Amino acid sequence: xxxxxxxxxxxxxxxxxxxxxxxxxxxxxxxxxxxxxxxxxxxxxxxxxxxxxxxxxxxxxxxxxxxxxxxxxxxxxxxxxxxxxxxxxxxxxxxxxxxxxxxxxxxxxxxxxxxxxxxxxxxxxxxxxxxxxxxxxxxxxxxxxxxxxxxxxxxxxxxxxxxxxxxxxxxxxxxxxxxxxxxxxxxxxxxxxxxxxxxxxxxxxxxxxxxxxxxxxxxxxxxxxxxxxxxxxxxxxxxxxxxxxxxxxxxxxxxxxxxxxxxxxxxxxxxxxxxxxxxxxxxxxxxxxxxxxxxxxxxxxxxxxxxxxxxxxxxxxxxx
Numbered sequence: 001x002x003x004x005x006x007x008x009x010x011x012x013x014x015x016x017x018x019x020x021x022x023x024x025x026x027x028x029x030x031x032x033x034x035x036x037x038x039x040x041x042x043x044x045x046x047x048x049x050x051x052x053x054x055x056x057x058x059x060x061x062x063x064x065x066x067x068x069x070x071x072x073x074x075x076x077x078x079x080x081x082x083x084x085x086x087x088x089x090x091x092x093x094x095x096x097x098x099x100x101x102x103x104x105x106x107x108x109x110x111x112x113x114x115x116x117x118x119x120x121x122x123x124x125x126x127x128x129x130x131x132x133x134x135x136x137x138x139x140x141x142x143x144x145x146x147x148x149x150x151x152x153x154x155x156x157x158x159x160x161x162x163x164x165x166x167x168x169x170x171x172x173x174x175x176x177x178x179x180x181x182x183x184x185x186x187x188x189x190x191x192x193x194x195x196x197x198x199x200x201x202x203x204x205x206x207x208x209x210x211x212x213x214x215x216x217x218x219x220x221x222x223x224x225x226x227x228x229x230x231x232x233x234x235x236x237x238x239x240x241x242x243x244x245x246x247x248x249x250x251x252x253x254x255x256x257x258x259x260x261x262x263x264x265x266x267x268x269x270x271x272x273x274x275x276x277x278x279x280x281x282x283x284x285x286x287x288x289x290x291x292x293x294x295x296x297x298x299x300x301x302x303x304x305x306x307x308x309x310x311x312x313x314x315x316x317x318x319x320x
Contacts, residue, residue: 043264257303
């Protein structure tokens, strides 16, 4: 028996999101706990899974706030490390039409970038069923070494590897570096969640089925999820392709965390059925469930603290 269902490594930061205007006409910003890996874990916690996080924050007010928030969400933070000299990373999320976003990062450096391989507690990884990561923990040499060390250890110990590129172009000195790190993740993962724009970035085609075909031909990834925003999502497994529409009639205010919510819901199904336990019916159910969870989170500010539970997802699915 494993102690944790999913352990994730990566960034934990503050997302400052727009929340109204002051009486002087100035934008008001709300400090929302964020970071894709912990968002995924928070969703899994809501579904009754046991999770752990590996990462680094500043030993400052924001870092302590994040640690307390993640702990309260149900995630084990034994391997959350504090940096006494580098501050917690901050992101400013500018909301555009239909809940789309534009990011500005204060991370030169940020504490999450300072994670080293010596910080990684391998016993936590070994005590897990799935290891999840993205590319924001590979933007710089030290944290990249820590990430690869953890991924290789997880592979060696037989964990399923889940990967979400989570491309944030402003954080890369070179987009060639970003593509190289995405390709590393593709070469290691068993479960891939990739967005339409990320797929186009890495395969140089707007034909999404062709892009997935190229990835599968090169990397032989067993299970792939493609998120398409307002157009829903697709799943690719063996010779099965399933597509399900997004939920309509949802008043989206901000899309931060939608992909992470989808990912958490998808991993819950993998934990339930195993990587070899899918057919067309189960994949359709998975996509409907994950699309519903993602739709709900777009109606809320932030992500980590406001993930939907099973009852909320069931209600929106029943209305479809």
